[in-house]
Amino acid sequence: MAQITxxxxxxxxxxDDSFPPIFSDEDQPGSSSSSxxxxxxxxxxxxxxxxxxxxxxxxANGSAYIETGNSKVVCAVYGPRQAKNTSYSEKGKLNVEVKxxxxxxxxxxxxxxxxxxxxxxxxxxxxxxxxxxxxLFPKSSMDVFLTVIENDGIQSCGTAGTIAASAALADAGIxxxxxxxxxxxxxxxxxxxxxxxxxxxxxxSRASLTLSCMPALGLITNVSQTGQxxxxxxxxxxxxxxxxxSDIHMVVASALHKNQSAL
Amino acid sequence: MNQDDNILLPGQPVTIPNGAAPDLGxxxxxxxxxxxxxxxxxxxxxxNTLTIPRPRPHPPAPESVVLGSVIRLSPLQAxxxxxxxxxxxxxxxxxxxxxxxxxxVRATEKDKVKLGECFRGGDVVRGxxxxxxxxxxxxxxxxxxDLGVIFATSEAGATMDPVSWQEMRCPKTGKLxxxxxxxxxxx
Amino acid sequence: xxxxxxxxxxxxxxxxxxSTYQRLHxxxxxxxxxxxxxxxxxxxxxxxxxxxxxTGSISTAEGSALVRLGQTTVVCGVKAEIxxxxxxRANHGFIAPNLDLPALCSPKFKPGPPSxxxxxxxxxxxxxxxxxxxxxxxxxxxxxxxAVWTIYxxxxxxxxxxxxxxxxxxxxxxxxRNTRLPAASYNEETxxxxxxxxxxxxxxxxxxxxxxxxxxxxxxxxxxxxxSFEEPLLDTTISIVLxxxxxxxxxxxxxxxxxxxxxxxxxxxRCIEFAKQRLIILTPKIEQx
Numbered sequence: 001m002a003q004i005t006x007x008x009x010x011x012x013x014x015x016d017d018s019f020p021p022i023f024s025d026e027d028q029p030g031s032s033s034s035s036x037x038x039x040x041x042x043x044x045x046x047x048x049x050x051x052x053x054x055x056x057x058x059x060a061n062g063s064a065y066i067e068t069g070n071s072k073v074v075c076a077v078y079g080p081r082q083a084k085n086t087s088y089s090e091k092g093k094l095n096v097e098v099k100x101x102x103x104x105x106x107x108x109x110x111x112x113x114x115x116x117x118x119x120x121x122x123x124x125x126x127x128x129x130x131x132x133x134x135x136l137f138p139k140s141s142m143d144v145f146l147t148v149i150e151n152d153g154i155q156s157c158g159t160a161g162t163i164a165a166s167a168a169l170a171d172a173g174i175x176x177x178x179x180x181x182x183x184x185x186x187x188x189x190x191x192x193x194x195x196x197x198x199x200x201x202x203x204x205s206r207a208s209l210t211l212s213c214m215p216a217l218g219l220i221t222n223v224s225q226t227g228q229x230x231x232x233x234x235x236x237x238x239x240x241x242x243x244x245x246s247d248i249h250m251v252v253a254s255a256l257h258k259n260q261s262a263l
Numbered sequence: 264m265n266q267d268d269n270i271l272l273p274g275q276p277v278t279i280p281n282g283a284a285p286d287l288g289x290x291x292x293x294x295x296x297x298x299x300x301x302x303x304x305x306x307x308x309x310x311n312t313l314t315i316p317r318p319r320p321h322p323p324a325p326e327s328v329v330l331g332s333v334i335r336l337s338p339l340q341a342x343x344x345x346x347x348x349x350x351x352x353x354x355x356x357x358x359x360x361x362x363x364x365x366x367x368v369r370a371t372e373k374d375k376v377k378l379g380e381c382f383r384g385g386d387v388v389r390g391x392x393x394x395x396x397x398x399x400x401x402x403x404x405x406x407x408x409d410l411g412v413i414f415a416t417s418e419a420g421a422t423m424d425p426v427s428w429q430e431m432r433c434p435k436t437g438k439l440x441x442x443x444x445x446x447x448x449x450x
Numbered sequence: 451x452x453x454x455x456x457x458x459x460x461x462x463x464x465x466x467x468x469s470t471y472q473r474l475h476x477x478x479x480x481x482x483x484x485x486x487x488x489x490x491x492x493x494x495x496x497x498x499x500x501x502x503x504x505t506g507s508i509s510t511a512e513g514s515a516l517v518r519l520g521q522t523t524v525v526c527g528v529k530a531e532i533x534x535x536x537x538x539r540a541n542h543g544f545i546a547p548n549l550d551l552p553a554l555c556s557p558k559f560k561p562g563p564p565s566x567x568x569x570x571x572x573x574x575x576x577x578x579x580x581x582x583x584x585x586x587x588x589x590x591x592x593x594x595x596x597a598v599w600t601i602y603x604x605x606x607x608x609x610x611x612x613x614x615x616x617x618x619x620x621x622x623x624x625x626x627r628n629t630r631l632p633a634a635s636y637n638e639e640t641x642x643x644x645x646x647x648x649x650x651x652x653x654x655x656x657x658x659x660x661x662x663x664x665x666x667x668x669x670x671x672x673x674x675x676x677x678s679f680e681e682p683l684l685d686t687t688i689s690i691v692l693x694x695x696x697x698x699x700x701x702x703x704x705x706x707x708x709x710x711x712x713x714x715x716x717x718x719x720r721c722i723e724f725a726k727q728r729l730i731i732l733t734p735k736i737e738q739x
Contacts (some may be wrong), residue, residue, distance in 0.1 A: 010564045012576045014546035018533035018600045028712055043274045050396065057609045058521045059320065059556045059678065061354065070509055074608055076554040080322045082359045088398035097561055099552060102604040103511040103527025107659040111550070112563065133301055138395055145554035147606065149525060150508050168271055173319035175301040178274025216274030253272055256303050260270050332472065350466050352473035356557040387474055414474070
């Protein structure tokens with residue numbers, strides 16, 4: 001049994017090895033995978049309600065907290081700060097870092113080993129970087145830090161992260177072309193398209209697509225798709241996501257308005 | 264859709280009041296013939312320039328007035344840690360590094376400047392940003408009457424008062440110390 | 451500078467002037483306030499910030515809590531896993547408390563491995579949980595020598611505005627009290643532990659430790675519940691750990707209080723007195739749940 005020892009002298013350690021509990025009566029509703037697939041509490045093209053609040057992290061230059069259903073992400077923006085250890089650059093640099101709280105997922109994430117998610121960070125970076133006017137920030141860097149507090153659908157962590165990051169950048173007073181929002185959809189095993197899937201629903205998905213855009217300008221900033229789909233399905237899914245994005249844009253707008261008038 | 268129609272959001276088109284086309288200042292941009300906001304905030308007009316003012320900390324730019332404390336001195340330059348830009352303090356730990364080269368200390372008799380007689384470590388200096396400088400620091404100048412040391416402690420540890428543009432007095436010991444002083448606001 | 455006059459008005463300028471002074475001369479700024487008997491956020495020296503505790507909002511955790519102490523925010527979640535006990539303690543479970551201070555919570559911290567401060571605080575929190583005998587390790591035993599529960603107690607600071615230790619312990623204790631473990635049984639034949647979703651039992655705490663921290667400024671002003679602005683200016687920080695009955699469990703001191711003088715005794719006594727008063731506010735926040 002080859003083991004990676006999880007001992008870390010910088011932390012308070014538990015035992016060398018531990019396992020998540022195994023349940024004898026595993027799963028009641030989702031396991032009925034033979035029965036026809038049907039969404040339980042919402043329509044296929046519905047997304048979970050979004051709660052967004054900016055400015056909660058007073059230590060940061062800008063911040064946002066977002067909940068979509070059970071998925072919870074918190075985001076802080078620092079900077080523009082002096083870019084350290086880099087050569088002279090006419091344009092500012094945007095860094096994105098995503099971490100998972102150890103308790104954010106069904107299986108515990110061990111800090112240092114699997115708590116950081118590069119791919120999610122890259123996705124969020126690609127989604128927001130076209131919106132930021134980096135040419136106004138020579139020699140500076142802007143750091144966007146995200147922590148996933150709870151993950152209910154990995155796609156929703158990406159979309160919520162993107163929305164939170166853009167709202168936090170706006171809260172930080174960093175100049176941008178427009179607000180970026182994001183929506184994800186899955187093509188289910190029965191061919192239906194379900195928007196904003198939960199972890200449980202993703203078990204039955206064939207493919208997933210995340211679309212990020214600036215609704216004010218009618219521009220898409222990023223599309224990311226995994227799994228197997230026909231071109232038609234992909235386009236259908238993009239259309240559905242884009243339609244939903246204008247609703248999400250309203251949520252972001254009202255959150256920023258609310259925070260601005262509270263000042 | 265908005266509770267407060269006066270607050271613009273990034274990407275929102277801006278309708279220009281009638282009259283001559285204004286100049287665009289910070290917080291606005293022109294793309295495909297449409298003027299849009301790039302910040303959250305209210306439109307403000309200063310002269311013929313339209314801006315969305317941003318009261319948030321921002322990095323130094325040429326012409327910015329900065330405050331910083333001297334952290335390193337050499338015969339050629341004084342290195343300052345910039346903590347206030349255009350009257351807005353930067354958050355703790357978010358300082359920018361600035362450099363005052365020996366030629367940028369004062370406007371006259373530049374070749375006679377001895378940096379040790381202008382600044383000491385820990386002095387708080389008011390300066391103006393000349394340029395973005397090199398990869399590490401911004402170039403800052405104190406070559407103006409209102410620029411220079413605005414706060415310094417004497418060898419005895421007291422806060423000194425300026426007596427001329429190149430001397431300060433310690434209130435405890437009465438000793439004079441050399442500094443390139445900024446002209447106090449009231450004078 | 452130039453735009454300050456038009457829309458923002460003069461009040462904006464004076465706010466910036468005050469914050470510029472605060473930034474350049476933090477010590478003198480605080481001194482000026484304390485001469486008037488108040489602190490920079492308007493509190494009296496012995497005032498605490500409002501505290502808010504929300505439990506059970508994270509469904510992926512066996513127990514969770516969010517604590518806000520003024521602006522300081524800490525979220526804590528419990529993950530329970532099953533492990534083999536140590537050979538010399540066949541019926542003892544494990545508890546691993548950690549406090550993460552990510553780059554997200556303050557410009558003080560940079561991305562990367564845990565900072566020195568988070569290591570120190572994690573150690574301290576571990577010590578407090580052990581010395582206060584909060585959790586009986588034998589209550590985590592499923593089958594002696596074979597299977598025990600491991601409680602991973604992970605606290606994350608979301609906003610670092612001072613006195614994170616108090617907020618973190620409160621979050622940890624609230625999360626532990628909120629925790630339910632699934633009913634588990636060990637099968638001799640298969641050597642496996644299985645759990646059921648039907649049944650769960652709340653984690654039993656023997657004691658509930660509370661911590662109250664104070665800072666000493668200029669060796670004269672005793673500040674309860676210091677903020678992140680005040681903390682770097684303090685000569686000494688004193689933390690009093692009490693259990694739910696008001697018994698002192700431990701006293702932590704960092705930096706020199708006026709050690710030599712008899713003053714120090716008085717200061718310590720005052721801290722303990724204040725901490726006991728504070729307990730009256732803190733207890734219902736935790737025990738109602």
